[in-house]
Amino acid sequence: MQFLDLNKQYRSIKKEIDTAIKRVLDNNIFIGGQEVENFEKEMAKFCGSKYAIGVNSGTDALYLSLKSFDIGYGDEVITTPFTFVATAEVIANCGAKPVFVDINPKTFNIDIAKIEEKITKKTKAIIPVHLFGQMADMDGIMRIAKKYKLYVIEDAAQAIGAETKPKAKSQKPKVFKAGSIGDYGCFSFFPSKNLGAYGDGGMIITDNKKLADKIKSLRNHGSSPKEKYKNLVLGTNSRLDAIQAAILKVKLRYLNKWNEERRKKADYYSENLNELKNITTPFIERNKTHIFHQYTIRIKNGKRDKFKDFLDKEGIPTMVYYPLPLHIQPAFKYLGYKKGDFPETEKAAKEVLSLPIYAEIGKKNHNLVIKKIKGF
Numbered sequence: 001m002q003f004l005d006l007n008k009q010y011r012s013i014k015k016e017i018d019t020a021i022k023r024v025l026d027n028n029i030f031i032g033g034q035e036v037e038n039f040e041k042e043m044a045k046f047c048g049s050k051y052a053i054g055v056n057s058g059t060d061a062l063y064l065s066l067k068s069f070d071i072g073y074g075d076e077v078i079t080t081p082f083t084f085v086a087t088a089e090v091i092a093n094c095g096a097k098p099v100f101v102d103i104n105p106k107t108f109n110i111d112i113a114k115i116e117e118k119i120t121k122k123t124k125a126i127i128p129v130h131l132f133g134q135m136a137d138m139d140g141i142m143r144i145a146k147k148y149k150l151y152v153i154e155d156a157a158q159a160i161g162a163e164t165k166p167k168a169k170s171q172k173p174k175v176f177k178a179g180s181i182g183d184y185g186c187f188s189f190f191p192s193k194n195l196g197a198y199g200d201g202g203m204i205i206t207d208n209k210k211l212a213d214k215i216k217s218l219r220n221h222g223s224s225p226k227e228k229y230k231n232l233v234l235g236t237n238s239r240l241d242a243i244q245a246a247i248l249k250v251k252l253r254y255l256n257k258w259n260e261e262r263r264k265k266a267d268y269y270s271e272n273l274n275e276l277k278n279i280t281t282p283f284i285e286r287n288k289t290h291i292f293h294q295y296t297i298r299i300k301n302g303k304r305d306k307f308k309d310f311l312d313k314e315g316i317p318t319m320v321y322y323p324l325p326l327h328i329q330p331a332f333k334y335l336g337y338k339k340g341d342f343p344e345t346e347k348a349a350k351e352v353l354s355l356p357i358y359a360e361i362g363k364k365n366h367n368l369v370i371k372k373i374k375g376f
């Protein structure tokens with residue numbers, strides 16, 4: 001059994017994918033062009049935002065978002081220490097200081113009750129991460145951002161298609177897609193993501209035309225949209241390849257169906273695992289639609305590693321996302337954090353275990369995972 005079998009997905013849509021790739025090869029335009037623009041339009045529509053700009057990766061999506069606000073030396077950006085390293089790495093790479101806030105133990109997302117105490121005069125932005133495919137409390141985050149005039153960049157790398165219905169009475173009871181609430185929403189098309197490319201890729205969405213134009217320029221060396229080889233600001237090379245755009249446009253048509261399949265598989269896991277007293281199954285908030293990029297349980301009796309080893313030996317692949325929180329990573333040692341600073345994050349890092357989940361996982365394998373877990 002594989003943790004994720006991408007070949008099964010490819011086989012199910014092979015004809016369409018192969019046709020799309022061939023079209024790009026025949027057209028001979030490999031960077032930018034109509035393929036990228038078409039996919040950007042589809043992405044904007046899917047996410048309910050006005051603009052979508054394709055970039056090289058999820059990491060670059062976050063990095064360019066910060067750059068567009070001129071965030072750099074002397075600035076602070078608030079985020080969670082329980083995420084993939086890129087979220088905080090980009091803050092540091094802009095020259096700013098990542099400031100961590102502990103997580104809500106139920107959702108694994110940033111604890112909004114702990115954000116305000118970390119805000120200083122230097123704070124410029126918040127990067128909430130919609131971890132594992134369920135959105136952070138955007139209602140609360142937007143309220144805080146408004147109060148302190150902070151930018152909000154949603155790290156939606158793991159949450160494409162996830163939804164939230166705002167709780168606040170003042171807001172229309174509209175359903176918002178991940179990435180469409182903050183100033184920017186950032187996505188990753190890393191192959192294992194719910195919408196995965198066959199290589200690297202990323203996207204930034206926004207409703208703000210000025211910001212969209214800025215990102216378009218930044219992804220292409222800060223170039224002028226009007227004059228070739230005129231560079232207005234310092235940017236970089238972070239464009240989405242036409243081949244990836246063509247592939248992703250095909251896949252986007254299936255995304256709702258695949259996400260729905262993941263939800264069904266997640267329900268089935270939970271129905272079967274809820275009875276086990278040392279396991280906590282994922283908590284789904286009432287106003288949210290989870291897309292289960294990961295189906296992550298907690299092992300409560302301190303035996304997570306033994307449990308994982310047992311499953312490995314029984315042929316059940318599992319993953320720990322993430323074993324070492326960012327505040328105690330060697331790369332962030334200079335920030336001066338220490339063990340014990342974020343107890344909920346540290347506890348989660350010791351307890352979490354992600355089980356195989358994807359649309360095409362068969363009943364046989366799905367049941368085998370459950371059987372082996374119960375065996376332990």
Ligand SMILES: Cc1ncc(COP(=O)(O)O)c(C=O)c1O
Nearest residue numbers: 057058059084086157188189190
């Ligand atoms: C939460 C999160 N942020 C950022 C990234 C970075 O995306 P990429 O690998 O496309 O650079 C990822 C995925 O890898 C991620 O899971």
